[in-house]
Amino acid sequence: MAERALTDPWTLGGIEIPNRVVLAPLAGIGNWFVRLQAKRYGAGLVVSEMVSSFGIHHGNHKTVTEMLRTVPEEKPVALQLFGQDPDVMRSAAAYVAEHTDVDVIDLNMGCPVPKVMKTGAGAALLKDADTAVAVAAAAREGSGLPVTVKLRSGQRKGEAEGYELAHRLVAEAGVAGISFHPRSAQVHHRGEPDLELARALVASLPVPVILSGGMNEPAWIADAFRFTGAEAVMLARGALGNPWLFARMLGTRDGEPTPARSSPSCTG
Numbered sequence: 027m028a029e030r031a032l033t034d035p036w037t038l039g040g041i042e043i044p045n046r047v048v049l050a051p052l053a054g055i056g057n058w059f060v061r062l063q064a065k066r067y068g069a070g071l072v073v074s075e076m077v078s079s080f081g082i083h084h085g086n087h088k089t090v091t092e093m094l095r096t097v098p099e100e101k102p103v104a105l106q107l108f109g110q111d112p113d114v115m116r117s118a119a120a121y122v123a124e125h126t127d128v129d130v131i132d133l134n135m136g137c138p139v140p141k142v143m144k145t146g147a148g149a150a151l152l153k154d155a156d157t158a159v160a161v162a163a164a165a166r167e168g169s170g171l172p173v174t175v176k177l178r179s180g181q182r183k184g185e186a187e188g189y190e191l192a193h194r195l196v197a198e199a200g201v202a203g204i205s206f207h208p209r210s211a212q213v214h215h216r217g218e219p220d221l222e223l224a225r226a227l228v229a230s231l232p233v234p235v236i237l238s239g240g241m242n243e244p245a246w247i248a249d250a251f252r253f254t255g256a257e258a259v260m261l262a263r264g265a266l267g268n269p270w271l272f273a274r275m276l277g278t279r280d281g282e283p284t285p286a287r288s289s290p291s292c293t294g
C-alpha cells in the first residue's frame with residue numbers, strides 16, 4: 027500500500043475531511059475566530075475549546091451563545107464537550123445537534139486540571155471506564171452525530187488505562203475515532219509523548235486515531251505520523267501564534283514566516 031500523505035483526504039464517522047492536519051482543542055483559545063485562522067492556513071478539521079455539558083444543559087448564557095458559535099467557513103468542525111454525567115451529556119449533545127451546525131462531537135477525557143478532575147470529568151474518566159462508556163454512548167444517543175473521544179495514555183506515568191479505555195469506547199459506545207495524547211495526566215504537557223503506545227493503539231483499533239502531543243517541528247510531526255500510522259495529526263501549542271505550521275505541514279509554504287519588510291503605517 028502506498029504511504030499516506032498528510033494531504034490525503036479521509037473520513038471520520040462518515041464526514042469527509044480534506045487532509046490530515048487537525049487543530050487541537052485549546053481551552054480559552056479555540057473559539058471560532060482562531061479556528062477560522064487555522065482553516066485559512068489549511069487545517070482539514072478544527073476542534074473547539076472544551077465546553078461544559080452542564081453549562082449547555084443549564085442554559086448558561088455565555089456557553090450557549092459565544093462558546094457554541096460556529097461559522098460555515100470553518101467546517102468540518104468538531105465541538106468538544108466535557109462532563110461526567112451521562113444524562114447531562116445526552117441533553118447537552120441533543121442541544122448541540124439541534125442548535126449548531128457542528129459535524130462531530132468530541133468528548134474530553136484527558137483534561138488534567140484539578141478543577142475539572144475533581145468533578146469526575148476530564149482525565150478522571152480514565153479510571154472510571156464504566157462512566158466514560160456511558161457518557162460517550164449518551165452523547166451519541168442525544169446528538170445522532172459521530173462522537174470522538176480525546177484521551178491520554180493514563181493518569182500517572184507508566185499507566186496505560188487510556189489505551190484500554192479507547193478500546194472499550196469503540197467497542198461498547200461506538201465512538202467513531204480517538205484523539206490520543208500519549209502523555210499521562212500527571213505530566214500535563216511535559217516530556218516526550220509515548221509514540222510506541224500510540225503506534226500500538228493505531229494497530230489495534232478499528233477506527234481512526236488522531237495523534238496529539240509534541241507537534242512543534244515539521245520534520246518531527248511528519249516522522250511521528252509515519253511511525254505511528256495515525257490517521258491524522260493534531261497541532262496544538264506548535265500552532266499557537268503560528269498558523270503557518272498548518273501550511274508547512276501541507277507543503278503550501280516553505281520555512282518560518284518572516285516579518286514584512288515594511289508595514290503599513292497608521293496615520294489616523
Ligand SMILES: Cc1cc2nc3c(=O)[nH]c(=O)nc-3n(C[C@H](O)[C@H](O)[C@H](O)COP(=O)(O)O)c2cc1C
Pocket residue numbers: 050051052053054055074075076106134135136137176207215238239240241242260261262263264
Ligand atoms: C492552553 C492549552 C489548552 C488546552 N485545552 C484543551 C482542551 O480544551 N481540550 C483538550 O482535549 N485538550 C486541551 N489541551 C491539550 C492539547 O489539545 C494537546 O493535546 C496538548 O497541548 C499536547 O499537544 P502539544 O504537545 O503539541 O501542544 C490544551 C493544551 C493547552 C496548552
